[in-house]
Amino acid sequence: MVAVPDIVLEIQDAKRRFGRRAALSGISFTVRVGEISALLGPNGAGKTTLVRAISGRLPLDSGIIRILGHRVGSDGATRRLLGLVPQSIALYPHLTARENLHVMGRLSGLSSRQAAAAADDALARMDLAERANDRTKNLSAGMQRRLNIAAGTLHRPRLLLLDEPTVGVDLRARERIHDLLRQLRQEGIGILLTTHDLDQAAEIADRIGILSQGRLIAEGTPESLIRTAFGEAKELVVRLAREPDAGGRAFLEGQGLTAIRGKKDWSGRLPGGLTEMSVLGARLSQRGLAIEEVLLREPSLRGVFLRLTGEELTP
Amino acid sequence: MSAAIFRIMLLRLVRDRGALVMSFLLPAIFFLIFATISAATTGQDMVFKVAVADEVGNETAKRLQRALWDEPALTPLGTASTSGDEVRDLVRRGTADVGLIVKSNTEPAVPGGEQRRTFLVLVSDPTRGVAARLLSAQVHKAYLSARRDGSVNGKPSEGYLRTADLDGLLTREDVAGRSAGLNHIAYHAGAVAVLFLLFSAIHGALTLLEEKEAGILERIISGPGSTLVLVNGKFLYLVAQGFVQVGVIFLVAWLVHGVDLPGHWIGWAIITVSAAAAAAGMALAITAACSTVGQAQSIGNVAVLIFSALGGSMVPRFLMPPWLQDIGWMTPNTWAIEGYAAIFWRDEPVAALLLPAGVLLGAAAAGLLLSQWLATRLRGV
Numbered sequence: 001m002v003a004v005p006d007i008v009l010e011i012q013d014a015k016r017r018f019g020r021r022a023a024l025s026g027i028s029f030t031v032r033v034g035e036i037s038a039l040l041g042p043n044g045a046g047k048t049t050l051v052r053a054i055s056g057r058l059p060l061d062s063g064i065i066r067i068l069g070h071r072v073g074s075d076g077a078t079r080r081l082l083g084l085v086p087q088s089i090a091l092y093p094h095l096t097a098r099e100n101l102h103v104m105g106r107l108s109g110l111s112s113r114q115a116a117a118a119a120d121d122a123l124a125r126m127d128l129a130e131r132a133n134d135r136t137k138n139l140s141a142g143m144q145r146r147l148n149i150a151a152g153t154l155h156r157p158r159l160l161l162l163d164e165p166t167v168g169v170d171l172r173a174r175e176r177i178h179d180l181l182r183q184l185r186q187e188g189i190g191i192l193l194t195t196h197d198l199d200q201a202a203e204i205a206d207r208i209g210i211l212s213q214g215r216l217i218a219e220g221t222p223e224s225l226i227r228t229a230f231g232e233a234k235e236l237v238v239r240l241a242r243e244p245d246a247g248g249r250a251f252l253e254g255q256g257l258t259a260i261r262g263k264k265d266w267s268g269r270l271p272g273g274l275t276e277m278s279v280l281g282a283r284l285s286q287r288g289l290a291i292e293e294v295l296l297r298e299p300s301l302r303g304v305f306l307r308l309t310g311e312e313l314t315p
Numbered sequence: 316m317s318a319a320i321f322r323i324m325l326l327r328l329v330r331d332r333g334a335l336v337m338s339f340l341l342p343a344i345f346f347l348i349f350a351t352i353s354a355a356t357t358g359q360d361m362v363f364k365v366a367v368a369d370e371v372g373n374e375t376a377k378r379l380q381r382a383l384w385d386e387p388a389l390t391p392l393g394t395a396s397t398s399g400d401e402v403r404d405l406v407r408r409g410t411a412d413v414g415l416i417v418k419s420n421t422e423p424a425v426p427g428g429e430q431r432r433t434f435l436v437l438v439s440d441p442t443r444g445v446a447a448r449l450l451s452a453q454v455h456k457a458y459l460s461a462r463r464d465g466s467v468n469g470k471p472s473e474g475y476l477r478t479a480d481l482d483g484l485l486t487r488e489d490v491a492g493r494s495a496g497l498n499h500i501a502y503h504a505g506a507v508a509v510l511f512l513l514f515s516a517i518h519g520a521l522t523l524l525e526e527k528e529a530g531i532l533e534r535i536i537s538g539p540g541s542t543l544v545l546v547n548g549k550f551l552y553l554v555a556q557g558f559v560q561v562g563v564i565f566l567v568a569w570l571v572h573g574v575d576l577p578g579h580w581i582g583w584a585i586i587t588v589s590a591a592a593a594a595a596g597m598a599l600a601i602t603a604a605c606s607t608v609g610q611a612q613s614i615g616n617v618a619v620l621i622f623s624a625l626g627g628s629m630v631p632r633f634l635m636p637p638w639l640q641d642i643g644w645m646t647p648n649t650w651a652i653e654g655y656a657a658i659f660w661r662d663e664p665v666a667a668l669l670l671p672a673g674v675l676l677g678a679a680a681a682g683l684l685l686s687q688w689l690a691t692r693l694r695g696v
Contacts, residue, residue, distance in 0.1 A: 055537035076539065084537040090530035109539035155538065 007068075008033050008081075008159045008190030009054065014063035016049055023049040025214040026063070031159065031207075036181060036191040038201040040301075041211030042311050047194040050211070051161055054192070055084050067159050080109065083157030087164040089144045090151070093137035097128055097147050100136055101154060108155035115154065122150035126180065142173025149180060153189070160184060162193040166200060178204045198301045208301070212309045222301055229307050230299035233269035236277065237297070240264050241290035251287050255280065258310050267306045270296060337613055348624050351639060362636070363446040366392040366402040366411035366438070376417045379435075382457030383415075389453060399436070406438045407490045407661050409653075412446035412633050414438030414490075415454070434484040441489050442502045442660065443633050454485060502631070504568040505655030508561040509590055509648045510619070510628040515560055516591075516598035517615035519553045523599065523690070524608045542690035546603070550595050550683055557591025558584075579658045585668050586654035589675035593647040596682020603689035622646040650674045 009031035016024040024046050031037045041047050052058035054065055056072050056079060065072040072078045091100045098119055105115025123129045126146040131139060136147065145165065152160060165181070166174045181191060181204055195201055201208050202222045210218040210225075218225055236257070243263045244252060252259070257268035270276055277296050284291055297303075305311070328334050365383070369376050384391055392411045402414035416436040435454060439447035523545065526532045536542055565583065569576040576583060601618060605611035623629050625639065626648025632640050643649040654671035657663040 055533075057533070057537060079537065080539050082537060084534050086530035086533050088530035090534045092531070104534070107535050107538070107540040107544065152534065157538075161537075 006032055008035075009192060010064075010066045011050070011054070012064045012066075014050065014053060014065060015061045016053065016058065017061055022214045024053070024060070024063075027211070027214070027216045029209050029216060029219065031190045031192050033158070033190050034185055034188045035206045036185050036193070036204055037207045037209065038205035039192065039194045039209050039211055040196075040198065040201055040305060041194075042196075042309065044213075045211040046214040047211055048163070049214075051084075051163060051192075051194060054159075054161060055082060080155065081158045083152035083155065083160045085149050085152040085160065085162040085165060087167060089136075089148050091136050091144070091147060094135060096133050096135055097139065097143075098123060098132040100147065101151060104151040105154040110155060118154040118156075122154060125183070126150045127176070140173070142169045142176065145169050145173065145177055146180060149177065153184065157189065159190045159192065162191065164195055164197075165193055166195075166197065174200070198305060202301045210305060210308055217308050218304070225301065225304045226299050229304040230269045231271075233271040233299070234273070234296050235299040235303035236268050236270040236280070237293075237295040238266045238268075238280075238284065238291060239293040239295075240266070241292045244289055248287065248289050252284070252289070255283070258307060260306055260310070267303060269299070269303075269307070333610055333613065337617070341617055345620070348621065351636065362388055362390055363412040363449060363633070364392050364410070365389050365446075365450060366397065366405040366414040368397045368399045368402040368414070368416045370399060371417050371419045379417065379454075379457050383450075383453055386453045386456075388449060402438050403488075403490045406440050409440070409633070409656065412443050413440065413450045415450065434486065437485060437487045439487055439489050440660075442499045442631065442656075444499075446633065447487065451485065451487075500568055500572040501574045501655060501659035502652070504564050504574060505652045505659075506628040506631075506648070508564045508587075509594075509626070509651045510623045511564070512557045512561060512591055512594045512651075513598070513619040513622060513647070514616075515556060516553050516594035517601065517612070517619060519556060520549060520595070520598035520602040520615070521608055521611055523549060523602050524605065524611055528608065543687055546599060546683070546687050546690045550592075550599060550686075553595035553598065554588065554591045557594055558587055561587045561591065574659060582658035582663075582665050582668055583655070585665065585672050586651060586658065586675070589654070589672040589679070590647060590651035592679030593651075593675040593682065596679040596686065597647065598682075599686035600682040600689065603686040603692075622648055625649075627652050647675060647678055650678075 007030050009029075011027055011029045014024050014027045015022070027046070027050060029037075029039075039047050039050065049058065053060055054067075054072065059073060067078040067081045070077040070081065092103065095103065101119035101122055102112075102115045105118045106112065108115075110118060120129075120132075123132045126149070128139075128143060128147060128150070131143060136144060139147065145168075149162065149165060152162075162181075166177050169177070178200070181193075185191060185206075193205075205222065207219065207221055208225060209216050218228070220228065238252075238257060241264075249259065249263065252266050255268065257266040259265070260267055270280065274296065277294060281291060281294055328338065367380060369380065380391070383389055392405060399416040399418070402411070402416055405411040406414040414437070416438060418434055418436060437447060437451060437454070523532075526535075526545070532542070532545065535545060565574065565576050565587075568574040597618075598615060601615050602611045605614060623646075625643050626632070626646030627643060628648045632643050632649065632652075635643070650671045654668055654675070657667050657671065661667075
């Protein structure tokens with residue numbers, strides 16, 4: 001009996017520098033078969049570099065990337081196992097949806113007959129069969145996004161890389177795309193998506209990796225990341241009327257708060273509830289800090305990201 | 316406020332080397348090229364190569380030739396033993412712009428005399444009519460000079476050009492293929508076809524960079540496809556598109572002007588495929604060497620204009636000074652036009668197309684290989 005590998009993507013200690021800047025500083029990460037993983041990180045964190053390395057377009061300085069055991073760059077095998085969905089709508093706007101999928105299928109190595117069958121199948125799965133003969137440029141943004149994903153799946157890849165798959169679409173279209181990704185997961189495809197959208201990551205990702213300055217600073221399920229960052233505590237956000245001076249900042253940091261957005265907003269974890277919040281509010285007021293608003297909420301990935309990177313991730 | 320916008324525009328230009336070159340260097344280069352061509356065609360520098368065969372060899376014929384070569388615009392080709400047929404061949408092949416054969420016939424030069432009457436054959440290429448007209452005028456001038464020098468007290472000397480009516484002595488003979496008289500149309504069809512072939516190839520090749528900017532290239536090269544597939548596919552398409560495009564131009568030339576396309580279709584197809592391949596290779600190489608669509612468009616258009624100016628698509632090359640004519644051999648336009656001339660003008664066999672077709676196909680192969688190599692860099696985008 002042949003063992004079916006469980007890990008579709010394995011990244012070991014990936015390093016890559018551009019001149020003096022380290023874009024990837026020893027990243028290790030895995031994606032399992034039938035799993036959706038998300039890479040979160042601000043601009044410049046190393047997401048794009050990592051995706052380029054996984055797709056074989058950028059050699060690493062050191063480290064290994066394997067797709068189903070095949071080392072990326074050693075032969076063409078990994079390219080047949082990989083499907084890429086770029087952030088832009090990487091389709092020919094003057095071709096119809098069906099024509100685009102047929103062309104992409106042919107360029108993915110399928111015969112003309114296989115490409116035609118794969119295109120029809122993908123159109124049905126993406127709920128685009130009725131618009132199959134419409135020119136791509138005439139489709140809605142959400143439909144174009146779905147078609148973009150379909151084009152990456154025609155050759156039945158085992159690993160699907162998606163770069164910001166829902167950027168620029170409305171909530172309804174985003175939900176449809178999420179359903180689609182879940183469906184692909186059920187089919188056993190390993191999915192790795194990069195996103196700025198924390199809500200999206202929390203909603204569909206089985207595992208999340210948080211990148212910052214070329215390092216993987218946290219990894220786990222959304223729940224485990226939240227639990228690790230906050231424990232039983234709540235997430236506290238304090239909005240000040242004006243930026244604090246150096247002394248005020250030191251005091252806030254002493255209370256376990258982290259500055260966000262121009263140092264008027266501060267975030268942290270607060271064990272306890274409203275009583276502890278009142279106590280903290282009183283302390284800040286005594287220190288002369290003008291409080292505009294205090295929020296106490298259930299911790300989320302947004303709070304995790306803030307605590308880990310000191311930055312907010314805006315979709 | 317306006318000063319701020321002025322500064323933005325200035326910085327944008329100063330910090331864009333491509334735009335600087337396009338704005339200031341290329342106009343100057345263009346001016347130099349066209350001024351040189353224009354000066355050569357309208358000024359004092361125009362020089363025509365005249366193939367001469369002197370089948371008479373008497374003093375009058377020599378005097379006539381000496382008078383001809385006093386004209387700086389005429390340069391003699393050939394030797395004392397050059398025959399009339401060789402002159403025709405030199406003109407037919409384009410080595411000479413025009414030819415002159417000094418002949419004699421059986422008619423006595425003087426009624427009752429023994430000397431034979433001398434007459435002149437002006438061998439003309441219909442596509443180079445201006446050269447024939449200039450030589451004709453110069454022959455008239457030389458005739459008057461020869462007549463004056465060759466007369467003694469108004470009596471004709473040995474072998475003189477007897478008649479006062481030079482037109483009766485000077486006959487014009489066009490060396491042409493089966494489509495004589497239509498060759499200038501065939502010439503322009505070829506010249507215009509290559510110009511548009513190059514423009515279309517550049518336009519088509521730009522899709523390579525459009526695909527890169529749209530992310531399509533990224534998708535393709537991340538999967539089982541490769542940049543080779545992309546470049547080769549585009550090359551084949553551009554060759555096919557070019558073939559049809561040139562076909563339409565020659566079809567019109569045939570239907571409207573009677574250029575004998577059906578009678579020369581094999582040679583035409585060989586040169587057209589070769590020229591289309593050269594244009595496709597060149598366009599893809601330029602595009603693959605550029606980073607953006609705008610850059611490739613600018614460089615490509617400029618290259619097409621320079622090639623076409625030097626290669627004879629805008630102004631016939633024989634009107635250019637010799638050094639510019641030599642540069643023309645480095646353009647696909649010249650070789651394609653030469654190929655079409657061999658087919659439609661000289662009625663040469665297909666074997667004669669070996670050189671122009673070979674050069675064009677060589678350029679096509681070089682362009683394709685270069686573009687394939689350059690396109691591999693796009694993997695790192």
